[in-house]
Amino acid sequence: xxxxxxxxRPVNLDLQTIHFPVSAIASILHRVSGVITFVAVxxxxxxxxxxxxxxxxxxxxxxxxxxxxxxxxxxxxxTALAYHICGGIRHMLMDFGYLEENLAVGSLSAKAAIGIAIxxxxxxxxxxx
Ligand code: HEM
Numbered sequence: 001x002x003x004x005x006x007x008x009r010p011v012n013l014d015l016q017t018i019h020f021p022v023s024a025i026a027s028i029l030h031r032v033s034g035v036i037t038f039v040a041v042x043x044x045x046x047x048x049x050x051x052x053x054x055x056x057x058x059x060x061x062x063x064x065x066x067x068x069x070x071x072x073x074x075x076x077x078x079t080a081l082a083y084h085i086c087g088g089i090r091h092m093l094m095d096f097g098y099l100e101e102n103l104a105v106g107s108l109s110a111k112a113a114i115g116i117a118i119x120x121x122x123x124x125x126x127x128x129x
Contacts, residue, residue, distance in 0.1 A: 023103075026110035030087035036080035043073070075121075075128045082120035086113040 012018065020028075051061035064070050090113045093099045099109055 021107065022114070023106045023110045026087060026090070026113055029083055029114070030091070033080040033084040033087065036077065037084050040077040040080065043077070071128050075125055078124035078128070079117070079121040082124060083113070083117035086117045086120070089113075 047061050047064070050064075051058045065074070090099070090109050093109070094101055099105055
């Protein structure tokens, strides 16, 4: 309240020079993948319900899953889940004290989580297609 703020504060409008550290990217991805996984629960339960409703319902669900768009969505869901689990395990290892909480370990574990998720994503693609 009524604080005097210095008017000539340093300003950097060159957005090209601003880079997120890898741990920040890992953190944003963890939130985004958590939200995608949440929405995915609804989609997958809907598909499961349809497939269990009757023989025709099962056929309808199987037909839906032959389309490229549906496969792409399922691959996206599996990729988000894979990353969310990798990021979640990283979080829990830090929370339980198995990983040191410093910049070097934070960056390395973030890169490891992203790297493992990329490999799992490729495997998910092989599984879906
Ligand atoms: C249906 C499955 C899941 C859904 C819908 C889900 C969703 C979410 C969401 C929305 C968040 C909040 C993210 C944020 O606000 O930054 C979150 C956080 C978290 N999730 Fe999940 N999650 C699921 C499964 C899992 C699994 C299997 C793990 C275990 C590896 C896990 C580990 C975590 C952890 C550790 C956090 C807290 C991260 C933090 O402290 O910032 N989640 N989850």
